[in-house]
Amino acid sequence: MNATRKSMQSPPPGKDILPAGLALDDVHHAYGSRPVIEALGFAVAPGEVVCLLGPSGCGKTTTLRLAAGLETLQRGTIAIASELVSTAATTLAPEHRRVGLMFQDFALFPHLNLLDNVGFGLRHLPQIARRAQAMALLERVGLGALASTYPHALSGGEQQRVALVRALAPKPVVMLLDEPFSGLDARLRDQVRDDTLALLKEQGVATLLVTHDAEEALLMADRIALMDKGRLVQLGTPEELYRRPVNAFSAGFFGDLSRFQGRAAGSAVSTPLGLIPCPGLADGTAVEVCVRPEGIKLMAENGPVRGRIAAVRFLGASALLVLDLPGGERVRARCRASSGLAPDREVSFGLDLDCAFVFPSR
Amino acid sequence: MFGAAFLALLLALPVFVVVGHLFAPHGEVWGHLAETVLTRYVVNTAWLVFGVGLGTLVLGIGTAWLVTMYRFPGQRVLEWALLLPLAAPGYAIAYAYAGLFDFAGPVQSWLRASFDWSRGDYWFPEFRSLGGAAFIFTVVLYPYVYMLARSAFLAQSVCALEIGRTLGLGPLGEFLRVGLPLARPALAAGVAFALMETLSDFGAVQHLGVDTFTTGIYRTWFSLGDATAAAQLAVVLLAVVIALLAGERLLRGSARFEQTSRRYRPLQPVRLGGIAGVAALVACLLPVIFGFLLPGGQLLAWAIATAGEVLDARFALEAVRSLALAAAAALLAVACALVLAYALRLRSGRIARAAVRLAGLGYAVPGSVIAVGILLPLAWVDHGLGAIARGVFGIETGLIIGGTVAALLFAYIVRFLAVSLNTVDASLAKVTPSMDSAARSLGASPVNALVRVHAPIVSGGLLTAGLLVLVDTMKELPATLILRPFDFGTLSVRAYEFASDEQLREAAVPALLIVAVGLVPVAIISRAITRSRPGRHDGEGAQ
Numbered sequence: 001m002n003a004t005r006k007s008m009q010s011p012p013p014g015k016d017i018l019p020a021g022l023a024l025d026d027v028h029h030a031y032g033s034r035p036v037i038e039a040l041g042f043a044v045a046p047g048e049v050v051c052l053l054g055p056s057g058c059g060k061t062t063t064l065r066l067a068a069g070l071e072t073l074q075r076g077t078i079a080i081a082s083e084l085v086s087t088a089a090t091t092l093a094p095e096h097r098r099v100g101l102m103f104q105d106f107a108l109f110p111h112l113n114l115l116d117n118v119g120f121g122l123r124h125l126p127q128i129a130r131r132a133q134a135m136a137l138l139e140r141v142g143l144g145a146l147a148s149t150y151p152h153a154l155s156g157g158e159q160q161r162v163a164l165v166r167a168l169a170p171k172p173v174v175m176l177l178d179e180p181f182s183g184l185d186a187r188l189r190d191q192v193r194d195d196t197l198a199l200l201k202e203q204g205v206a207t208l209l210v211t212h213d214a215e216e217a218l219l220m221a222d223r224i225a226l227m228d229k230g231r232l233v234q235l236g237t238p239e240e241l242y243r244r245p246v247n248a249f250s251a252g253f254f255g256d257l258s259r260f261q262g263r264a265a266g267s268a269v270s271t272p273l274g275l276i277p278c279p280g281l282a283d284g285t286a287v288e289v290c291v292r293p294e295g296i297k298l299m300a301e302n303g304p305v306r307g308r309i310a311a312v313r314f315l316g317a318s319a320l321l322v323l324d325l326p327g328g329e330r331v332r333a334r335c336r337a338s339s340g341l342a343p344d345r346e347v348s349f350g351l352d353l354d355c356a357f358v359f360p361s362r
Numbered sequence: 363m364f365g366a367a368f369l370a371l372l373l374a375l376p377v378f379v380v381v382g383h384l385f386a387p388h389g390e391v392w393g394h395l396a397e398t399v400l401t402r403y404v405v406n407t408a409w410l411v412f413g414v415g416l417g418t419l420v421l422g423i424g425t426a427w428l429v430t431m432y433r434f435p436g437q438r439v440l441e442w443a444l445l446l447p448l449a450a451p452g453y454a455i456a457y458a459y460a461g462l463f464d465f466a467g468p469v470q471s472w473l474r475a476s477f478d479w480s481r482g483d484y485w486f487p488e489f490r491s492l493g494g495a496a497f498i499f500t501v502v503l504y505p506y507v508y509m510l511a512r513s514a515f516l517a518q519s520v521c522a523l524e525i526g527r528t529l530g531l532g533p534l535g536e537f538l539r540v541g542l543p544l545a546r547p548a549l550a551a552g553v554a555f556a557l558m559e560t561l562s563d564f565g566a567v568q569h570l571g572v573d574t575f576t577t578g579i580y581r582t583w584f585s586l587g588d589a590t591a592a593a594q595l596a597v598v599l600l601a602v603v604i605a606l607l608a609g610e611r612l613l614r615g616s617a618r619f620e621q622t623s624r625r626y627r628p629l630q631p632v633r634l635g636g637i638a639g640v641a642a643l644v645a646c647l648l649p650v651i652f653g654f655l656l657p658g659g660q661l662l663a664w665a666i667a668t669a670g671e672v673l674d675a676r677f678a679l680e681a682v683r684s685l686a687l688a689a690a691a692a693l694l695a696v697a698c699a700l701v702l703a704y705a706l707r708l709r710s711g712r713i714a715r716a717a718v719r720l721a722g723l724g725y726a727v728p729g730s731v732i733a734v735g736i737l738l739p740l741a742w743v744d745h746g747l748g749a750i751a752r753g754v755f756g757i758e759t760g761l762i763i764g765g766t767v768a769a770l771l772f773a774y775i776v777r778f779l780a781v782s783l784n785t786v787d788a789s790l791a792k793v794t795p796s797m798d799s800a801a802r803s804l805g806a807s808p809v810n811a812l813v814r815v816h817a818p819i820v821s822g823g824l825l826t827a828g829l830l831v832l833v834d835t836m837k838e839l840p841a842t843l844i845l846r847p848f849d850f851g852t853l854s855v856r857a858y859e860f861a862s863d864e865q866l867r868e869a870a871v872p873a874l875l876i877v878a879v880g881l882v883p884v885a886i887i888s889r890a891i892t893r894s895r896p897g898r899h900d901g902e903g904a905q
Binding site: 065068069070093094095097099100101102103104105107109110111120121123124163166167169170172176 | 792794796797799800801802803804805806807810814815818819
C-alpha cells in the first residue's frame with residue numbers, strides 16, 4: 001500500500017467538486033479473476049446514514065474495506081471530505097483517511113481498559129486532554145463508571161457502545177460499520193440501534209452501514225444502497241425502495257412476494273388477482289407480477305376475487321394467510337388479526353395496486 | 363514472504379536430507395545391520411510402542427476420568443500433581459529405577475537382609491529390560507494422555523452426559539459410550555505425543571540396554587562410522603513416526619468433537635466417600651509415586667550424598683553453558699516462530715501453510731534423526747570448504763561448521779520450533795484481523811499497531827513459548843551428544859556420561875537440576891488448563 005500523507009489534490013477530469021462526505025465512483029474490484037464489485041458508485045453526505053444492503057457475498061463488505069483503505073482499489077475513485085483517497089494508482093493509508101471503523105466483533109483491544117480503548121485514536125493529544133475526551137465520550141454512552149475495567153468484563157451491548165465511541169473519538173469524517181448489531185441479542189438490538197443512530201446523527205458524520213437485514217436497513221437508513229452480485233441494484237430512501245422497486249430482486253428483498261407469470265396486453269397483464277396495469281411494456285412481453293402480502297385486502301363481501309384460506313399464522317397484531325385461488329394458485333396475504341380467520345373458510349378480497357409490481361421476465 | 367518460505371525450507375532441510383537417503387545405495391554396513399540387529403530394533407520398538415501406548419492410555423484415561431468426574435480426598439492436589447512426571451526426562455527416571463532396583467540397590471539389599479536371601483534365592487523384576495523400559499516410559503509419559511483427556515472430559519458439556527443417562531446408560535455406560543468416544547481425538551493426540559517421546563528417547567533405552575533405532579543410529583554413527591547407514595536407520599525410524607502421525611489423523615477422523623452448544627453447564631462431580639474415595643485416591647496417587655516421587659526421591663537422596671564431589675568448577679561451567687545454550691535456542695526459536703506466524707497471517711496461501719507445517723514437523727522427529735540430517739549436509743559443506751582452503755591457501759581446516767555450537771543451535775530450533783510456533787500462533791490469534799483494521803483506522807501506522815496492539819497482547823505468549831523451548835533444550839540428549847563440539851559438556855551430557863560410567867549416584871546431581879527446570883513448564887501447563895476451563899468467562903482463558 002502506498003501510504004502518503006498528502007492526498008491527491010487534483011480532481012479527475014469532469015468532476016470539479018467532490019462531495020464533502022464519502023463518494024465512490026465507478027469502483028471495480030476483483031479477487032483474482034473473480035469480480036466482486038462492478039461499476040459501483042454512490043455518495044454519503046455528512047450527517048447522512050446510508051445502508052449498504054444485500055445478500056451475503058454481494059460485495060458489500062469489500063466495498064466497506066475499500067472505503068476504509070484496507071483493500072487497494074483496482075479501478076475507479078473513492079473520495080473522502082472532498083479529497084481523493086483511493087485511485088487505481090494510489091491508496092491513502094487507513095490511518096490518514098479520517099474514517100471510523102466498527103466491526104461485528106467490536107474488536108476492542110483486550111489489553112487496554114475502556115478509557116485507553118477510547119483514547120487509542122487520540123494519540124495526538126496530551127494525556128490529560130486525551131483522558132478527558134475519552135471520559136466524556138464514555139459518559140455520553142453511560143459507561144463512565146466502568147472506565148477502568150477491561151473489555152472482557154462487559155456485556156455485548158456495552159462492548160458495542162465502547163466500540164462506537166472509540167471509532168468516533170478522533171472525529172472521523174466517515175463512519176464505516178460492518179454488521180454492527182448482528183452480534184447482539186435480539187432483545188438488546190432495537191435499543192442499541194436507536195442509541196447508535198442518535199449518536200451518529202449528533203456527530204454529523206457520514207455513515208455507511210453494511211447489513212444483510214432489510215428490516216434493519218429500513219429502520220436505520222436515510223438512504224439504502226441495495227447491492228446484488230457486486231452491482232448497485234437500487235439507491236434511494238427506504239420508502240422509495242419499498243414502494244417503487246426497480247426489479248423483482250429489489251421487491252423481494254423487503255418481504256415475501258406472491259409471484260405470477262403473464263404477458264403484457266394493452267398495457268396491462270391479466271392475473272388470477274385481476275388485471276394489473278403495466279404502462280410502457282410492449283404487447284406480448286413476458287412479465288413477472290409480484291404482489292406484497294399487505295396488498296391483498298380482505299373484504300366483507302363481494303370483493304373482486306374469491307378464495308379459500310389454506311393456512312393461518314397469527315403474528316400478534318396481524319395475521320399471515322395463505323389463500324387458495326379458484327385456478328389453483330396460492331397467494332400470501334397479511335391482514336389485521338381477527339377472530340373469523342380459520343382454515344377452509346371462503347373469503348373475498350381485492351388488490352391494492354400500490355403493492356403490485358410488474359417487471360419484464362428475465 | 364520469500365524470507366519466511368526460505369526459513370521454513372531451511373528448517374525442514376534435515377528431514378529432507380534423511381528421507382533422501384532412502385534412495386542412497388545400501389552399503390556394506392547396512393547389509394551387516396540388516397542381518398544382525400535390524401530385526402531386534404524393529405521388534406523392540408514395536409513392543410515399546412504397544413506397551414507404552416496401552417499403558418499410557420489406561421493410566422491417562424483412568425486418572426483423568428476419576429479426577430474430573432468425582433470428588434475425593436486429595437483430588438484437588440492430584441489434578442496438578444498427576445502432571446509432575448512431565449518434568450523429568452525419561453533418562454533421569456531410568457537412572458533412578460536402574461539404581462533403585464539393582465541387585466546392589468536399596469530395595470534388593472533390604473529384601474536380602476530382611477529375609478536372609480542371597481543371589482538366586484528369589485525372583486525380582488529386572489528393570490534393565492524391555493519390560494522395564496516400557497514401564498518407565500508409561501509412568502513418565504502418561505501425563506500427555508491425562509492432560510488431553512482431562513481437558514476433553516472437562517470440555518464436554520454435562521448435557522451430553524446427562525442425555526446419555528436419560529437414554530438408559532449407567533455410570534459405566536456413560537463413560538464407555540459417551541465420555542470416551544467424545545474424547546477420542548484428544549486421546550489419539552495424547553498417545554501420539556507419548557509415543558513420539560518414546561521413539562525419540564535415547565538416554566533411557568541406552569542405559570537399560572534395550573536396542574532401538576535411536577541407540578542403533580548412535581552406534582552406527584560413532585562406532586561403525588557409517589553416515590549413510592545411520593541415515594538409513596533414521597529413515598526407518600522416521601517412517602514409524604510418520605505412520606504414528608497418520609494413525610493419529612485417522613483416529614481423529616473428520617469429526618471435530620468440540621462443544622457444540624454455547625450453553626455450557628459445568629460437570630457436577632460425584633462425591634466419593636469411604637472406601638471408594640480412598641480407592642480413587644490410591645489409584646491416582648500410584649502413577650505420581652512411580653512416575654515422580656519415588657525416582658525423584660532417589661535422585662534427591664543420591665544428589666545430597668554426592669553433591670560435594672560433583673559440584674565443582676567444571677560442573678558450574680556446564681550448568682551455565684546449558685542455560686546459555688538453551689536461552690539462545692529459545693530466543694532463536696521464538697524469533698523463527700514469529701517470522702513464520704506473521705508470514706502466515708499476512709499471506710496465508712496454501713504453499714505458505716504447507717511450508718510452515720513442514721517446518722513444524724521437527725517436533726515429531728527424534729533428535730538423533732535431526733542430528734544425522736544436519737551433520738550430513740554440514741560434512742559436505744566442510745569438505746567443500748576444506749578443499750577450497752587446501753587448494754587456495756594450502757591449509758588444513760578440519761571441521762568448520764560441523765561440530766560447532768551453531769550446528770547444535772540449529773538442531774534445537776528444528777526440533778523445538780513447533781513448540782514455539784504453536785504458542786506464538788495461539789497468542790497471535792488473540793489479535794483478530796478486525797483489531798488490526800480498527801487500530802489502523804484509529805490512526806496507527808502498521809508499525810505503530812505492532813507496538814501498541816500486537817506487542818502487549820502477544821508478549822505473554824512469547825515468554826511462555828521461550829520458556830517451553832528453553833526447558834526442552836536443557837533436557838535434550840541425543841542430538842546434543844551427536845552434534846556437540848569436542849569435549850563440550852552440558853548438564854544432560856554430564857548426566858549421560860556419569861550414567862554410562864555406572865556412576866548413577868553422581869549422575870543424580872545434573873539429572874535433578876534438569877528435573878527442577880522441567881517443573882517450570884508443568885506449572886505453566888497446569889495453570890493454562892485451569893484457566894481454559896470452559897464456562898469461565900474471564901476472557902483470559904483458552905491459551
